[in-house]
Amino acid sequence: MTSLDVPSRMPARVPTPRPGDPRLARLSLNQRTTANWTLAEAIEGSVRAGIGSIGVWREPLAEVGLEAGKRMLDDAGLRVSSVCRGGFFTDPATFYDALETNRAAIDETAFLGAETLVLVAGGLPAGSRDVVAARDRVIQAIALLVPYARERGVNLSIEPMHPIFAADRGVISTLGQALGIAERFDPADVGVVVDTFHVWWDPEVLPQIQRAAGRISSYQVCEWITPLPPDALLSRGMMGDGHIDFATLTAAVAAAGYTGDVEVEIFNADVWAADGDAVVGTLARRYVELVQPYL
Amino acid sequence: MTSLDVPSRMPARVPTPRPGDPRLARLSLNQRTTANWTLAEAIEGSVRAGIGSIGVWREPLAEVGLEAGKRMLDDAGLRVSSVCRGGFFTDPATFYDALETNRAAIDETAFLGAETLVLVAGGLPAGSRDVVAARDRVIQAIALLVPYARERGVNLSIEPMHPIFAADRGVISTLGQALGIAERFDPADVGVVVDTFHVWWDPEVLPQIQRAAGRISSYQVCEWITPLPPDALLSRGMMGDGHIDFATLTAAVAAAGYTGDVEVEIFNADVWAADGDAVVGTLARRYVELVQPYL
Numbered sequence: 001m002t003s004l005d006v007p008s009r010m011p012a013r014v015p016t017p018r019p020g021d022p023r024l025a026r027l028s029l030n031q032r033t034t035a036n037w038t039l040a041e042a043i044e045g046s047v048r049a050g051i052g053s054i055g056v057w058r059e060p061l062a063e064v065g066l067e068a069g070k071r072m073l074d075d076a077g078l079r080v081s082s083v084c085r086g087g088f089f090t091d092p093a094t095f096y097d098a099l100e101t102n103r104a105a106i107d108e109t110a111f112l113g114a115e116t117l118v119l120v121a122g123g124l125p126a127g128s129r130d131v132v133a134a135r136d137r138v139i140q141a142i143a144l145l146v147p148y149a150r151e152r153g154v155n156l157s158i159e160p161m162h163p164i165f166a167a168d169r170g171v172i173s174t175l176g177q178a179l180g181i182a183e184r185f186d187p188a189d190v191g192v193v194v195d196t197f198h199v200w201w202d203p204e205v206l207p208q209i210q211r212a213a214g215r216i217s218s219y220q221v222c223e224w225i226t227p228l229p230p231d232a233l234l235s236r237g238m239m240g241d242g243h244i245d246f247a248t249l250t251a252a253v254a255a256a257g258y259t260g261d262v263e264v265e266i267f268n269a270d271v272w273a274a275d276g277d278a279v280v281g282t283l284a285r286r287y288v289e290l291v292q293p294y295l
Numbered sequence: 296m297t298s299l300d301v302p303s304r305m306p307a308r309v310p311t312p313r314p315g316d317p318r319l320a321r322l323s324l325n326q327r328t329t330a331n332w333t334l335a336e337a338i339e340g341s342v343r344a345g346i347g348s349i350g351v352w353r354e355p356l357a358e359v360g361l362e363a364g365k366r367m368l369d370d371a372g373l374r375v376s377s378v379c380r381g382g383f384f385t386d387p388a389t390f391y392d393a394l395e396t397n398r399a400a401i402d403e404t405a406f407l408g409a410e411t412l413v414l415v416a417g418g419l420p421a422g423s424r425d426v427v428a429a430r431d432r433v434i435q436a437i438a439l440l441v442p443y444a445r446e447r448g449v450n451l452s453i454e455p456m457h458p459i460f461a462a463d464r465g466v467i468s469t470l471g472q473a474l475g476i477a478e479r480f481d482p483a484d485v486g487v488v489v490d491t492f493h494v495w496w497d498p499e500v501l502p503q504i505q506r507a508a509g510r511i512s513s514y515q516v517c518e519w520i521t522p523l524p525p526d527a528l529l530s531r532g533m534m535g536d537g538h539i540d541f542a543t544l545t546a547a548v549a550a551a552g553y554t555g556d557v558e559v560e561i562f563n564a565d566v567w568a569a570d571g572d573a574v575v576g577t578l579a580r581r582y583v584e585l586v587q588p589y590l
Contacts, residue, residue: 162458176498201462202458
């Protein structure tokens with residue numbers, strides 16, 4: 001109880017939950033949190049820690065091959081809480097290539113027996129200042145992909161991204177905006193991802209989570225820390241190290257009827273440089289302290 | 296025409312407007328753009344460039360003293376488009392001190408004959424995760440300050456800040472949220488600042504600018520650039536170097552009836568390190584190319 005958490009500087013305030021602890025039942029390790037682990041290592045690390053679910057990224061999955069990857073996941077008895085990721089629809093020069101890539105991502109999601117494909121919209125095309133047009137292309141792309149995804153039982157899950165990423169990564173910037181798109185479709189076909197890092201600041205976040213009832217296909221947690229690390233893409237922190245009110249947001253997501261897994265997804269150079277098992281231990285402690293009680 | 300702009304890498308596409316050029320009539324130099332200039336230097340630099348208005352910061356004003364500063368501004372014939380800044384209301388430990396500081400800022404604004412005091416809300420108090428409470432304190436503070444400001448003819452101008460600053464600088468994150476506060480008061484007493492850097496990403500920005508008709512007390516321009524510079528506070532760019540659609544935003548502000556000055560406010564280490572006159576020349580060129588035609 002007096003040891004420091006890794007990679008945080010905050011002392012551990014709760015013991016590491018042991019495998020089989022019922023509080024871990026809905027915890028999922030998003031692979032990007034332990035970015036230096038292969039899929040096999042992430043699976044083994046999750047099992048060692050008693051985490052029963054994993055958010056799979058396509059690139060490390062491709063390294064072992066789809067069929068081998070599925071066998072490894074099945075052998076370990078892990079659920080796949082989401083596949084990351086589809087999207088990147090905003091550049092007219094690559095629009096049809098992006099649709100093809102997304103169909104492949106839908107196929108992989110279905111093959112893994114997962115339901116949720118996370119969509120990151122994409123940023124402004126090079127040289128463009130037309131965020132309205134970029135947002136329109138996201139809607140068009142989703143409309144074109146829905147029939148394909150529906151046939152395969154895959155939910156296209158729009159992830160609104162923090163406005164810090166609006167220019168270069170994700171032009172869908174608020175939960176309300178994501179819902180405005182998702183609501184054009186059946187909830188079984190198009191959902192939304194609620195990631196605390198992306199939405200915590202939004203003055204409308206609580207009513208929008210309520211509005212999202214029946215549409216939340218993934219709940220992801222990570223922290224907004226200050227000072228913000230220099231690389232915006234790697235600026236996410238370990239829950240508890242920053243400013244986000246996980247109790248309120250988690251309770252709102254639960255009140256909206258979400259019963260799925262809770263992914264911890266942290267892009268952070270310090271987290272990536274730390275020992276994977278230590279990171280998983282820390283996030284499990286923080287999760288049972290800060291998130292799980294409010295589910 | 297073939298020389299590079301400073302500190303941008305983009306070649307100058309229009310000649311530097313000369314003093315007396317009518318297109319400069321509404322341009323204002325926010326002092327923070329030439330942060331290494333004293334007030335005297337900023338006044339002289341503005342006059343050399345033919346810029347007739349200035350956004351004054353309290354700290355460099357205090358360095359010369361209020362009365363001397365006013366004399367310098369009057370002698371130069373410069374308008375004061377805004378005083379920066381009041382606010383920082385969110386910490387209960389310093390709430391009443393902040394009110395005192397804001398009353399002093401109101402006094403200075405009135406003494407300079409200016410109408411607009413820019414309010415930056417402030418971030419989360421140390422250790423707090425309660426952004427709702429922080430936002431409530433902003434409303435309380437403004438309500439307490441309005442009678443004092445009204446007596447002195449000063450408009451309390453709420454500046455919504457980009458969500459990148461929600462934790463540590465400004466918990467008012469959208470124009471809609473700022474308007475929701477401002478609309479509790481008379482438009483002469485409480486207005487809003489539209490700064491392109493802070494609002495460009497917002498999917499609701501155009502309807503909210505329309506809603507702001509009669510409430511816009513300052514229009515500030517600067518650019519969102521990528522990759523985002525490592526220090527978030529100094530991440531603003533020169534217009535034209537990034538992703539913001541100045542034409543659309545400026546036309547919307549004009550359509551909302553805004554007839555005031557347009558401040559260029561750029562927090563950026565490269566801009567600050569560059570020669571002040573070169574920066575002012577560049578911003579004047581960019582302004583007449585990218586902003587002024589849409590006013």
